[in-house]
Amino acid sequence: MKVHVGPVALPELEAAVVAGGAELSSAADASALVWYGGPPEQFAELDHPGLEWVQLPSAGIEPWAASGALRDGVTFTSAAGTYAQTVAEHALGLMLVGARQVHLMARASRWAKPDGMRGVHGSTVGILGAGGIGRALIALLRPFGVRVLAVNRSGKPVDGAVATWRADDVEGVRELLAESDFVVVAAPATAETAQLVDADALARMKPGAWLVNVARGSLVDTGALLAALDEGRLGGAALDVTDPEPLPDGHPLFQHPRAIVSPHAANPESLLVPALARRVEENVRRRLAGEPLLGVVDRAAGY
Template sequence: MKVHIGPIAPPDLTAAVVAAGAEIGPAAEASALVWYGSGPERFAELDHPGLEWVQLPSAGIETWMTSGALRDGITFTSAVGTYAETVAEHTLGLMLAGARQLHAVARADQWARPAGIRSLIGATVGIIGAGGIGRALMELLRPFGVRVLAVNRSGKPVDGAAWTCPADDASGVRRLLAESDFVVVAAPATAETAKLIDADALSRMKSDAWLVNVARGSLVDTDALVAALDAESIGGAALDVTDPEPLPAGHPLFQHPRALISPHSANPKSLLIPALARRVEDNVRRRLAGEPLLGVIDLTAGY
């Protein structure tokens, strides 16, 4: 099997393909493409009739879904689950920073203890989108003795969660929002999840609860979130993703006393490429052995 890597070919990805037993070749001769270095707008440059499989570099594929590049006749795989531990680690950091008001003390210019400091120990954590990231986060939260409420697509019980409900169970989602001290958003970005956390959802959260979004900015209604923070109707928000993204300079969330913003850095490039290389090697080996690929994209579901 010949594999092409492009439009950019980092050495780690090249080494992963070779280690898996495949041959690196020009795009026109390759049956498999490891995509890296651009968005879907350049896909047509490397697409050709003999292309059978494309490995995408990200877990979120909303831009690919709307681009029309995901054509029939090709198996597309995402990197879903590849970065779960890295993103979960960042999520835990955001939760602890919010609980301990570290964002407030970091901005302070005088010695003063902020109000609202709390503990993560024994808290109730609601995870909307309890997939790879959610499960990895649960492992990190285990020493804190938290109670986890989980929402996933199927409603199949998540090991370690106190209860699990399907995403289309509105009453279950409302229960999660009402009972959680921390609401973690880790669901995929689809038409169904757009502005999932809106004014109504925010109004159902505890007055001291924190919203943590490590999924995509589109899942949260930014204007409604700013209004809730201004009204002090929730404890705070810790966001690694925003809508719009990047967040414009001077946006009220940057300096809001109840907000903590990181610039979509839960999975930095220094960690992304090695993790992606491991997924590429695994999937190339699977392809060569005729085994099921990891992260096959369901075009109907949108992820």
């Protein structure tokens, strides 16, 4: 099998292709493409009739779906699950910072202890979208003795959660929101999950609860969230992703006493590239062995 890495020929990914057992080649001669370093709109420059498989570098495929690049006749695989551990660590960090009010102490210019400090230990954590990231977060939370509530697409029980509901189970989602001290958003961005956390969902959250979003900004109604934070009913919101993104300079969320914003940094390139290389090597090996690929994109589902 001949594989091309591009538009940017990252050496780590080329090494992964070779380690998986394939041969590096030009785009024109390749039956497989490991995409890195360019927007989906550039895909047409490397696409050709002999292309059979494309490995994408991200877990979310929204830009690819929107661009129309996911054409028939080609198997596309995402990096779904590849970065779960890294993003889960960031989610836990955001939870701890919010619970202990570290953001307020970091911004302070005088010696003063903030009000509202609490702990994560013994709390109830609700996970909206308990896939790879959610499961990794549950494992990290075990030493904290938390009670986990989960929502996923299938409704199949999630290991470590005391209850799991289907995403379309309205009453189940409402129960999760009402009981959780921390609500973690980790679902894929699709038409069905757009503004999943809206004004109604925020109003149903437990007083003093924290919202943590490590998925996509489109899953949370930013205007409704800002209004809820201003009202003071929520403990706060910790956001690694926002809508719009990037968040405009001077946006109220940046300095809001109940908000923590990180610039989509849960999966920095220093951690992304090694993890992606491992996925590339594994999927190349699987392709050559005739085994199912990891992260096959379901265009109808949107991820």
